[in-house]
Amino acid sequence: MRNIRRIEIRPAVADDVLMMASVLVETWRSTFRGLISDAYLEAMTVEDQAIRHARRMRAAGVFHTVAVDMATKKVIGLASYGRARSMPPAFDRELYTLYLLEEFQGAGIGSALVRTIAGHCRDTGASSLFAWVLADNPNRAFYERLGARVVGRGRVSVGGEIYDQVAYRWDDLTALSGAGNAAM
Numbered sequence: 001m002r003n004i005r006r007i008e009i010r011p012a013v014a015d016d017v018l019m020m021a022s023v024l025v026e027t028w029r030s031t032f033r034g035l036i037s038d039a040y041l042e043a044m045t046v047e048d049q050a051i052r053h054a055r056r057m058r059a060a061g062v063f064h065t066v067a068v069d070m071a072t073k074k075v076i077g078l079a080s081y082g083r084a085r086s087m088p089p090a091f092d093r094e095l096y097t098l099y100l101l102e103e104f105q106g107a108g109i110g111s112a113l114v115r116t117i118a119g120h121c122r123d124t125g126a127s128s129l130f131a132w133v134l135a136d137n138p139n140r141a142f143y144e145r146l147g148a149r150v151v152g153r154g155r156v157s158v159g160g161e162i163y164d165q166v167a168y169r170w171d172d173l174t175a176l177s178g179a180g181n182a183a184m
Contacts, residue, residue: 007067007070009067075179116175133168146170151167
């Protein structure tokens with residue numbers, strides 16, 4: 001039997017930064033082990049990621065949301081988005097980050113984070129959302145299950161190594177956010 005926990009999805013606040021950084025480091029290590037060099041993954045620190053996230057939280061036009069396990073009051077997942085950085089202007093918004101601790105995956109929390117981001121995008125006038133995903137990311141099917149389609153390919157440098165990546169795009173933010181679902 002699955003342990004049911006109450007999870008709150010809410011905007012991130014400054015007090016969340018250390019927990020967000022911890023989620024990112026743990027998630028990278030569990031998801032990308034064998035894809036990205038072990039040396040790079042082991043060199044990642046919560047402190048460095050906290051500095052990075054604190055800076056991004058102060059950036060204009062970047063929205064952050066977190067998933068919090070209400071039993072422990074700990075951040076267990078995060079997502080962020082802002083203006084598209086590397087695709088044509090027709091791509092309104094970019095999902096910059098989406099990380100969820102492995103033990104919470106498969107329970108709909110990642111989908112809830114994406115739906116929250118999509119709703120916020122829609123409410124602020126955006127018409128689409130896209131995300132860069134490593135081509136070898138074992139979780140690519142997650143984006144496809146949410147209705148994203150591949151619209152581009154690129155490369156990214158991580159730790160001095162070059163990796164292939166795929167751009168996924170959602171064109172219907174109302175459907176993605178669940179706003180058109182009468183059952184909500």
